[in-house]
Amino acid sequence: MSVPENAYDQLQAIHHPPTTFISKYIWSGDHKxxxxxxxxxxxxxxxxxxxxxxxxxxxxxxxxxxxxVLGQIFFSDSGGVITPGHYTSLFTSHGLIMIFWAxxxxxxxxxxxxxxxxxxxxxxxxxxxxxxxxxxxxxLSGVMVLTSFMVPYGTAAxxxxxxxxxxxxxxTPGWGQSIFVLAIFTTGSATIMGAINYTTxxxxxxxxxxxxxxxxxxxxxxxxxxxxxxxxxxVLAGGAALLLLxxxxxxxxxxAGALAxxxxxxxxxxxxxxxxxxxxxxxxxxxxAWGFVGDFVSFFSRKPAYWYKGSVWAxxxxxxxxxxxxxxxxxxxxxxxxxxxxxxxxxxIISVPAEVLFLNWLHTxxxxxxxxxxxxMFALGTIFVFGSGGLTGLPLATISTDLYLHATMFVxxxxxxxxxxxxxxxxxxxxxxxxxxxxxxxxxxxxxxxxFWFSFIGLNGVFIGQMISGYAGQPRRLYDPxxxxxxxxxxxxxxxxxYFAFFLAVGQIFFVINWFQHVFKKNPTCEQNPxxxxxxxxxxxxxxxxxxxxxxxxxxxxxxxYSNPECIENLGKDWQGQWENLDGSEPVLPTLPASxxxxxxxxxxDVSDAxxxxxxxxx
Amino acid sequence: MDLIxxxxxxxxxLGAALVLCGxxxxxxxxxxxxxxxxxxxxxxxxxxxxxxxINITMVFLMILFVLMIIWMAIAMFKHDESHPAHYDHGDAGxxxxxxxxxxxxxxxxxxxxxxxxxxxDLDEVFWNFKDVENNPDTVRIEVNAHQWAWDAxxxxxxGEWNTADDAITLNDLRVPVNKPVxxxxxxxxxxxALNLPNFRVKTDAVPGRVAPIHFQAVExxxxxxxxxxxxxxxxxxxxxxxxxxxxxxxDAWLAEVSHQSAxxxxxxxxxxxxxxPWKEM
Numbered sequence: 001m002s003v004p005e006n007a008y009d010q011l012q013a014i015h016h017p018p019t020t021f022i023s024k025y026i027w028s029g030d031h032k033x034x035x036x037x038x039x040x041x042x043x044x045x046x047x048x049x050x051x052x053x054x055x056x057x058x059x060x061x062x063x064x065x066x067x068x069v070l071g072q073i074f075f076s077d078s079g080g081v082i083t084p085g086h087y088t089s090l091f092t093s094h095g096l097i098m099i100f101w102a103x104x105x106x107x108x109x110x111x112x113x114x115x116x117x118x119x120x121x122x123x124x125x126x127x128x129x130x131x132x133x134x135x136x137x138x139x140l141s142g143v144m145v146l147t148s149f150m151v152p153y154g155t156a157a158x159x160x161x162x163x164x165x166x167x168x169x170x171x172t173p174g175w176g177q178s179i180f181v182l183a184i185f186t187t188g189s190a191t192i193m194g195a196i197n198y199t200t201x202x203x204x205x206x207x208x209x210x211x212x213x214x215x216x217x218x219x220x221x222x223x224x225x226x227x228x229x230x231x232x233x234x235v236l237a238g239g240a241a242l243l244l245l246x247x248x249x250x251x252x253x254x255x256a257g258a259l260a261x262x263x264x265x266x267x268x269x270x271x272x273x274x275x276x277x278x279x280x281x282x283x284x285x286x287x288x289a290w291g292f293v294g295d296f297v298s299f300f301s302r303k304p305a306y307w308y309k310g311s312v313w314a315x316x317x318x319x320x321x322x323x324x325x326x327x328x329x330x331x332x333x334x335x336x337x338x339x340x341x342x343x344x345x346x347x348x349i350i351s352v353p354a355e356v357l358f359l360n361w362l363h364t365x366x367x368x369x370x371x372x373x374x375x376x377m378f379a380l381g382t383i384f385v386f387g388s389g390g391l392t393g394l395p396l397a398t399i400s401t402d403l404y405l406h407a408t409m410f411v412x413x414x415x416x417x418x419x420x421x422x423x424x425x426x427x428x429x430x431x432x433x434x435x436x437x438x439x440x441x442x443x444x445x446x447x448x449x450x451x452f453w454f455s456f457i458g459l460n461g462v463f464i465g466q467m468i469s470g471y472a473g474q475p476r477r478l479y480d481p482x483x484x485x486x487x488x489x490x491x492x493x494x495x496x497x498x499y500f501a502f503f504l505a506v507g508q509i510f511f512v513i514n515w516f517q518h519v520f521k522k523n524p525t526c527e528q529n530p531x532x533x534x535x536x537x538x539x540x541x542x543x544x545x546x547x548x549x550x551x552x553x554x555x556x557x558x559x560x561x562y563s564n565p566e567c568i569e570n571l572g573k574d575w576q577g578q579w580e581n582l583d584g585s586e587p588v589l590p591t592l593p594a595s596x597x598x599x600x601x602x603x604x605x606d607v608s609d610a611x612x613x614x615x616x617x618x619x
Numbered sequence: 620m621d622l623i624x625x626x627x628x629x630x631x632x633l634g635a636a637l638v639l640c641g642x643x644x645x646x647x648x649x650x651x652x653x654x655x656x657x658x659x660x661x662x663x664x665x666x667x668x669x670x671x672x673i674n675i676t677m678v679f680l681m682i683l684f685v686l687m688i689i690w691m692a693i694a695m696f697k698h699d700e701s702h703p704a705h706y707d708h709g710d711a712g713x714x715x716x717x718x719x720x721x722x723x724x725x726x727x728x729x730x731x732x733x734x735x736x737x738x739x740d741l742d743e744v745f746w747n748f749k750d751v752e753n754n755p756d757t758v759r760i761e762v763n764a765h766q767w768a769w770d771a772x773x774x775x776x777x778g779e780w781n782t783a784d785d786a787i788t789l790n791d792l793r794v795p796v797n798k799p800v801x802x803x804x805x806x807x808x809x810x811x812a813l814n815l816p817n818f819r820v821k822t823d824a825v826p827g828r829v830a831p832i833h834f835q836a837v838e839x840x841x842x843x844x845x846x847x848x849x850x851x852x853x854x855x856x857x858x859x860x861x862x863x864x865x866x867x868x869x870d871a872w873l874a875e876v877s878h879q880s881a882x883x884x885x886x887x888x889x890x891x892x893x894x895x896p897w898k899e900m
Contacts, residue, residue, distance in 0.1 A: 084852040159849040165826060166809040166850060256827025258807045264827055267810055301694070306709030307718060332812060332847075333823045334830030337746050344737065348730040355722040360709070362687065363718070365694035369704035372695070380691060387687050391680040394729065395673050398737035400745055404658070404669050404819045407812060407847040471673075473659045473816040475847050478855040484843045485650040486659040486816050493656060563704040574704075 008208055008552040012123040017546045027136075029128030031113045032544055034135050036438060038109030039431075041135075041142060043515075045101035052094040054505050057462075059087055061491075061498035063480040084479045088157040089176075091477055093145070095160025096180065099285070100187050101142055103423045107288045108191075108229075109138065111430050112198050112222040114438065118537035118544065119216045121207025121553045126200040134193035141186035148179040156180035159477065161278070162243070164254035164270050169247050178247050181240050188237040195229035198222055207536065208589050209555030213312075214578065216535050216559040217305065220312055221291020224319040228284050232277040232323070239273035271330055279326035283318055285419045286386070289426025290315060290357060293379045296429060297361050298560040299533045300376035301368025302574055305560040306360045314353035314360075321350045331402045340399055347397040354390055358383070369563065373531065374448040378429025381456045382422045388460070389417025392467060407477075410470025413463040421459040428455070428511070433531070440524030440543040447514040454507020461500025469493050534577040535559050553579040554587040650841045650860065659816045662842065662863070664797075664835040665744045666819035672736050679729045745820065748801070748900040751833045757799045758869075760792065763893050764804070764811035764824040766850060767857040772894050775877045781894030783884040786876040790859035792844065794836060795869035801833045803898055812847035815861065821847050829898045836863040 018024040028034065051070070058067050059082050071080025082090070113131065117124055125131045148155040153174025158167035162181065165171050202215075202223045215223075242253040246265075256264040298305040305311065327335065327343030361383055370376070392414045395401040405411065428451070435443050469490045474481050482488050518524075529538040536553055537544075561567065561576035568574055570582055581587050653659050661670055698704075709718075741747070751757050761772040761780065771792050775784025794800045804813055806824035813832060814821040822832040844859030864872060885891065 088852050163810055171809050171851060266827060267825055301704060303704040304708045307715060309710060310718065332821055333825060334828065348734055351730060352722055352726050355725055356718060359718045359721055362690050363709055366698060367705040368694065368698050369702050370695060370699045388684060391684055394733060395676045398733045400669055400737040400740040401673050403745060403821060406821060468656055472656045475814060475845055477849045480855050483855055483858055484845055486653045486843055488652055489654055563706045565706060
């Protein structure tokens with residue numbers, strides 16, 4: 001059966017470009033504008049969360065000393081000194097803000113929105129209005145977070161994990177904690193809206209020929225992340241809702257001991273609900289980065305991604321297994337031995353797909369022809385920090401070793417290397433790579449390289465430093481970590497670690513300068529395909545027109561066709577666009593046997609729907 | 620017994636108690652400080668198992684990490700722009716077999732070593748509560764955590780928990796050397812965690828649940844008790860002291876504290892009766 005020539009173009013109508021300021025920049029259904037909104041929002045919260053990190057680092061290198069400059073602004077009531085109360089709020093909101101209001105909007109909100117349609121050859125998301133609602137729901141939750149700082153008793157202070165009973169009314173009184181939990185619930189709703197949109201778009205709107213086996217790894221990462229979000233954010237939302245019932249209506253789902261009236265609940269119930277979301281969450285925050293890295297190492301080594309199918313399977317298996325390893329966060333709660341040991345084995349097994357992924361990246365850059373571009377440096381940096389962070393997860397996965405390492409700074413260093421540093425470097429690599437697609441020009445190379453080296457050295461210094469002090473026994477979340485005889489000597493390593501943190505912070509200035517020099521450019525100029533890569537978004541101009549593709553492309557090959565001798569000979573370049581035939585001929589729509597593959601199947605259904613609904617095309 | 624007489628007795632007893640055990644230790648043997656970036660001194664019978672397993676795993680991880688860096692360095696500096704890229708999708712059967720074999724070897728050696736040793740250590744020691752419970756020498760302590768202190772209770776001569784003759788202390792655990800110690804741990808208000816870095820163990824104190832933790836000291840001395848779960852603004856101040864005594868010192872101390880606690884016992888003070896019937900696991 002052959003498909004009518006223009007069926008795909010008629011299925012996704014070309015939008016009229018918005019005319020008013022509001023419809024263009026505020027209430028826009030355009031995935032590219034929403035991506036920019038999420039990026040701006042995420043960067044602002046990243047600045048806030050980063051500032052909080054610096055204050056925490058100050059406290060750990062000079063406990064109880066007045067904070068220079070910032071202290072007079074934020075802690076004027078205590079003479080510039082961070083008090084124990086301030087400190088608990090700082091590390092609590094630092095964690096929550098970074099996860100839900102910085103990394104999630106930048107990595108998933110911005111780059112999920114930007115890359116999915118343009119990499120699969122769609123004109124927009126499947127549900128543009130839901131997309132708009134997702135952003136504004138997230139923005140509302142952001143306002144709630146900022147509000148929580150201004151109410152009496154201050155913002156949330158029960159740790160980012162929000163364990164009850166500490167997060168209950170008796171442990172953390174006041175509206176700040178309640179508003180923050182409500183904000184988590186709200187941003188969770190925004191995430192679910194986005195995730196439904198992403199999965200639907202990937203399943204239904206792939207261009208003809210864009211089979212599952214030809215999807216860029218970036219799209220795979222975003223797709224699997226969206227699946228995890230759909231499955232597990234509702235659990236978090238449920239857990240948060242019960243906590244709010246405890247706080248507001250005097251129920252006792254999570255209250256036990258002296259605080260409970262009649263009918264005590266169980267604080268451990270919350271931990272199960274929290275971590276069955278919380279462990280997938282770390283993969284939610286790393287899968288998109290794995291996708292970027294998988295693509296970038298191939299693009300800039302000018303070499304096909306090594307064992308693409310293996311990488312896809314590895315990411316898929318990690319996605320599935322992420323739901324059955326969460327118990328390793330709870331080894332010290334006195335869990336049943338059989339349960340604990342099962343979680344231990346499963347946690348160790350999940351390292352296998354991660355190893356496959358690593359080997360594939362390393363094999364991809366080996367015998368390549370590496371171009372050390374800025375996005376490539378960020379991708380290599382991601383591999384480096386994720387390597388050290390991932391490896392150090394092993395002694396935390398087994399119970400006996402965790403009895404010593406649990407709740408030390410070793411854990412803090414480990415998870416900051418994986419889900420913070422790797423997510424940070426991956427996201428900034430993506431910003432530099434897709435900047436022409438968003439803003440029409442490339443960022444300054446020299447500033448970007450300075451930004452990379454300051455960030456890379458800073459991140460490693462900070463979090464390796466934290467692992468060293470954690471190995472020596474320093475517990476996490478201590479206002480003054482040097483209270484104990486076994487931690488007193490660790491002031492020195494903490495001060496060195498803080499210097500690395502301040503170095504990291506200074507390095508961000510290069511990004512800020514670079515950003516403001518380029519985002520508002522009046523007439524940005526950039527060649528259409530500055531990186532010489534073959535994924536679909538580089539077949540159309542920079543910045544993208546509202547409809548992305550004037551004609552929906554026909555996909556002819558996988559996303560990583562580099563240095564193919566036949567291609568070099570026929571096309572005179574070392575890369576093959578996914579929209580090109582090797583012999584230089586015009587791609588034609590694939591003929592579709594009734595049961596060829598899943599991807600073709602979906603496309604076939606699309607077309608038959610279109611025929612009955614709108615009677616388009618010719619017989 | 621009138622008030623004056625009671626006070627006199629108390630003063631006498633208190634003075635004796637201080638001289639007998641508390642005072643000399645407090646003056647001459649403060650908690651020993653650590654130096655360097657190594658783990659705190661291990662003074663437990665079994666902590667070396669954890670220390671060894673963490674350290675051997677660190678060695679494995681260092682080797683893997685260095686191999687990764689060398690591999691990346693070769694790719695970056697030898698396989699750069701001047702090096703022609705191989706057109707290779709890496710999906711031949713042999714290549715997949717190699718990748719899977721490398722992963723399998725790493726998994727079996729590094730993860731396998733961790734898994735087997737951790738299982739053995741848990742079954743033999745750390746989650747083996749039966750042997751400790753059945754050991755006639757075991758010292759049992761009930762610990763009740765609350766913001767921001769550790770209440771401890773030792774059973775008195777009557778052998779019944781939560782009675783007038785129980786020895787009660789605050790932020791002050793004392794145990795005999797070379798004897799297994801078994802703790803029943805809970806919390807009154809929020810979640811805390813009893814952290815004994817010199818013994819390589821910690822367990823959460825969860826309201827509404829009683830959790831076990833056990834260890835055996837092999838040296839006398841004083842050691843820090845820390846809280847390992849964020850429990851409010853003064854979490855960092857939730858510090859106790861664990862003193863390891865000789866059996867004779869411990870017996871004398873326990874008898875004295877039990878006696879003092881009995882004298883101070885007030886049947887109307889509900890807050891003081893926080894003990895519970897001992898819970899075997």
